[in-house]
Amino acid sequence: xxxxxxxxxxxxxxxxxxxxxxxxxxxxxxxxxxxxxxxxxxxxxxxxxxxxxxxxxxxxxxxxxxxxxxxxxxxxxxxxxxxxxxxxxxxxxxxxxxxxxxxxxxxxxxxxxxxxxxxxxxxxxxxxxxxxxxxxxxxxxxxxxxxxxxxxxxxxxxxxxxxxxxxxxxxxxxxxxxxxxxxxxxxxxxxxxxxxxxxxxxxxxxxxxxxxxxxxxxxxxxxxxxxxxxxxxxxxxxxxxxxxxxxxxxxxxxxxxxxxxxxxxxxxxxxxxxxxxxxxxxxxxxxxxxxxxxxxxxxxxxxxxxxxxxxxxxxxxxxxxxxxxxxxxxxxxxxxxxxxxxxxxxxxxxxxxxxxxxxxxxxxxxxxxxxxxxxxxxxxxxxxxxxxxxxxxxxxxxxxxxxxxxxxx
Amino acid sequence: xxxxxxxxxxxxxxxxxxxxxxxxxxxxxxxxxxxxxxxxxxxxxxxxxxxxxxxxxxxxxxxxxxxxxxxxxxxxxxxxxxxxxxxxxxxxxxxxxxxxxxxxxxxxxxxxxxxxxxxxxxxxxxxxxxxxxxxxxxxxxxxxxxxxxxxxxxxxxxxxxxxxxxxxxxxxxxxxxxxxxxxxxxxxxxxxxxxxxxxxxxxxxxxxxxxxxxxxxxxxxxxxxxxxxxxxxxxxxxxxxxxxxxxxxxxxxxxxxxxxxxxxxxxxxxxxxxxxxxx
Numbered sequence: 183x184x185x186x187x188x189x190x191x192x193x194x195x196x197x198x199x200x201x202x203x204x205x206x207x208x209x210x211x212x213x214x215x216x217x218x219x220x221x222x223x224x225x226x227x228x229x230x231x232x233x234x235x236x237x238x239x240x241x242x243x244x245x246x247x248x249x250x251x252x253x254x255x256x257x258x259x260x261x262x263x264x265x266x267x268x269x270x271x272x273x274x275x276x277x278x279x280x281x282x283x284x285x286x287x288x289x290x291x292x293x294x295x296x297x298x299x300x301x302x303x304x305x306x307x308x309x310x311x312x313x314x315x316x317x318x319x320x321x322x323x324x325x326x327x328x329x330x331x332x333x334x335x336x337x338x339x340x341x342x343x344x345x346x347x348x349x350x351x352x353x354x355x356x357x358x359x360x361x362x363x364x365x366x367x368x369x370x371x372x373x374x375x376x377x378x379x380x381x382x383x384x385x386x387x388x389x390x391x392x393x394x395x396x397x398x399x400x401x402x403x404x405x406x407x408x409x410x411x412x413x414x415x416x417x418x419x420x421x422x423x424x425x426x427x428x429x430x431x432x433x434x435x436x437x438x439x440x441x442x443x444x445x446x447x448x449x450x451x452x453x454x455x456x457x458x459x460x461x462x463x464x465x466x467x468x469x470x471x472x473x474x475x476x477x478x479x480x481x482x483x484x485x486x487x488x489x490x491x492x493x494x495x496x497x498x499x500x501x502x503x504x505x506x507x508x509x510x511x512x513x514x515x516x517x518x519x520x521x522x523x524x525x526x527x528x529x530x531x532x533x534x535x536x537x538x539x540x541x542x543x544x545x546x547x548x549x550x551x552x553x554x555x556x557x558x559x560x561x562x563x564x565x566x567x568x569x570x571x572x573x574x575x576x577x578x579x580x581x582x583x584x585x586x587x588x589x590x591x
Numbered sequence: 592x593x594x595x596x597x598x599x600x601x602x603x604x605x606x607x608x609x610x611x612x613x614x615x616x617x618x619x620x621x622x623x624x625x626x627x628x629x630x631x632x633x634x635x636x637x638x639x640x641x642x643x644x645x646x647x648x649x650x651x652x653x654x655x656x657x658x659x660x661x662x663x664x665x666x667x668x669x670x671x672x673x674x675x676x677x678x679x680x681x682x683x684x685x686x687x688x689x690x691x692x693x694x695x696x697x698x699x700x701x702x703x704x705x706x707x708x709x710x711x712x713x714x715x716x717x718x719x720x721x722x723x724x725x726x727x728x729x730x731x732x733x734x735x736x737x738x739x740x741x742x743x744x745x746x747x748x749x750x751x752x753x754x755x756x757x758x759x760x761x762x763x764x765x766x767x768x769x770x771x772x773x774x775x776x777x778x779x780x781x782x783x784x785x786x787x788x789x790x791x792x793x794x795x796x797x798x799x800x801x802x803x804x805x806x807x808x809x810x811x812x813x814x815x816x817x818x819x820x821x822x823x824x825x826x827x828x829x830x831x832x833x834x835x836x837x838x839x840x841x842x843x844x845x846x847x848x849x850x851x852x853x854x855x856x857x858x859x860x861x862x863x864x865x866x867x868x869x870x
Contacts, residue, residue, distance in 0.1 A: 197728060205728075205729060206726060206728050206729070207697060207724040207725065207726075207729065208724055208726065209652070209653045209723050209724060209726075209747070209749075210726055210746075210747045210748065210749050210751075210752060210760065210771070211747075211749040211750070211751050211771060211774050211775075212751075213726045213728070213751075213752075213756070214751045214752065214753060214756055215751065217756075353656070353659055354649065354650065354663075359650065360650075363650050363651075363652050366652045367652060367653075367655070367775075367776045370652075370653065370774060370775060370776060371774060371775035371776060371779065372774075373751055373774050374774075467702075469698045469701060469702060470696075470697045470698045470701055470724065471650060471698060472650075472652070473724070475701075478698075480698070480702065482702065483671045483672055483699060483702060483703070484648075484672070484698040484699035484700070484701060484702030484703065485648065485649040485666060485699070486649045486650050486698075
């Protein structure tokens with residue numbers, strides 16, 4: 183694990199492959215558009231005007247840079263490593279998701295697209311997409327699993343306030359994967375005028391690389407901020423993983439710094455051994471879904487199995503293909519945290535730091551709880567505080583309400 | 592090479608008769624294994640020329656509600672890749688001429704193992720594959736290995752396939768070309784007749800392969816209109832709806848075969864009128 187082979191930031195290759203993962207496994211109808219998107223993105227990446235606009239909106243609209251905050255009380259609480267929180271929850275809309283949405287909506291405008299669609303799980307990507315669609319005056323349709331609509335009501339309301347149409351998806355299990363299926367069906371039907379803003383580092387090439395690049399602002403800032411604060415790079419980075427965009431955004435700028443340890447935390451649900459989880463790397467096998475080859479939760483016949491997590495945003499039976507590759511290379515360590523561990527860490531963060539994290543983020547904090555106590559104070563650990571937990575009040579009250587004397591919702 | 596495939600023989604014979612092929616789509620195992628077997632075995636007699644048999648997948652991204660539900664019915668009743676291949680093998684003991692094309696998504700094939708799948712499929716008597724999520728960019732995954740096993744890889748061309756891309760789409764295609772009549776999912780809106788005829792004519796300039804047209808074709812009238820200029824007409828969701836709407840397995844079989852007979856009659860007669868006009 184200490185000697186990763188051929189870790190390169192130059193991936194994916196021209197075919198969108200990270201080793202054997204990634205690719206463009208989509209219907210022919212979408213191929214011309216995906217190739218066009220790839221060209222447009224390549225051009226935008228090297229276009230100073232596009233980059234200037236991106237930087238402008240990241241600054242004045244999103245509120246970047248987000249602080250790298252030394253969590254003194256959390257550090258004391260665990261009694262080990264110095265814990266720093268990368269405050270992505272302070273971004274406009276309350277999570278890292280908007281970093282990517284701003285980038286993609288600028289691209290959509292550049293390509294002359296007239297309509298925005300997206301899938302959402304917890305609703306954070308849906309809210310971020312609805313937000314940028316409103317800002318740029320584009321009609322917006324968000325696909326959201328019926329099950330998720332139930333458990334994320336506040337975000338559903340936010341999306342509607344922002345002018346988006348939220349379409350409940352009842353097919354399959356009514357969660358994130360089904361929302362993504364439905365968004366792909368919309369896209370293939372409205373291929374001429376519609377831009378699909380995928381919310382994570384998955385999907386057909388160029389999405390995994392493009393979303394990663396838009397999110398890499400997290401890692402670039404962290405690097406500069408830690409150098410400024412401590413004069414050196416962090417020793418470890420911790421982030422939660424559903425599809426894996428906040429994690430890859432933090433990790434990617436550090437991939438070649440082999441002394442920086444990286445830990446991705448999957449949603450362990452009721453425990454990986456129980457079968458009720460969303461840990462694709464720890465409990466899945468390679469397969470092809472949603473345009474890319476990656477690790478999936480599936481049965482031996484290649485049928486996708488439902489993911490289970492207390493957090494709607496991690497409740498996805500796959501993971502970005504670059505994570506699958508980094509896992510096989512051993513560059514990033516992938517672990518999991520259970521629902522209960524996440525709920526415990528959620529409360530510690532609230533009480534020690536006065537920060538209510540998203541349930542997704544609480545999975546990363548659960549790993550910190552396991553790891554930090556055994557490390558010296560000199561160890562600099564950065565946790566991506568990927569989102570705030572306001573949206574999760576109803577779920578958390580459901581699980582912990584009695585403890586706080588709150589009526590069960 | 593003296594070997595000719597069932598698909599080649601089928602299209603050659605139909606050319607002699609100056610009529611298009613009727614291609615039916617049903618999902619294997621829908622609504623259950625035994626009813627699905629009865630449906631399959633009765634198709635040639637009801638007038639189907641080429642059978643498309645869907646391999647059910649939990650996440651059929653290119654399919655509309657009808658075929659999504661069909662896949663779930665099949666999977667909930669225990670359908671597997673192995674059982675689908677076994678259906679073909681049994682069918683072949685009774686029928687050695689009607690071509691069978693398996694249609695579906697890559698993941699169940701990938702998990703079965705590509706080589707193992709192709710070996711078992713060839714042995715069972717499968718003639719071709721249509722795999723929706725394998726564009727030519729991924730030909731090394733399945734398309735090229737399939738050729739090694741003598742199984743045709745039927746390529747989809749769509750309204751978005753422009754002149755620049757078409758050569759790539761046609762490069763390793765075999766069996767026939769499946770023209771997707773509308774940008775969208777299966778069972779969606781009907782294609783515009785004028786645009787469709789032009790698209791098929793345009794495609795013909797670039798390939799010798801027979802051209803089938805599918806997506807959104809539900810009625811005998813539509814099938815006849817499209818069959819005048821295409822080499823095959825594919826009907827899927829309309830047949831699958833018959834299963835969904837039936838109260839009993841017997842009724843499902845009766846309805847499906849009934850609609851097939853209607854469609855078959857109409858494609859058999861579809862070019863007669865235009866011939867008369869020639870004289």
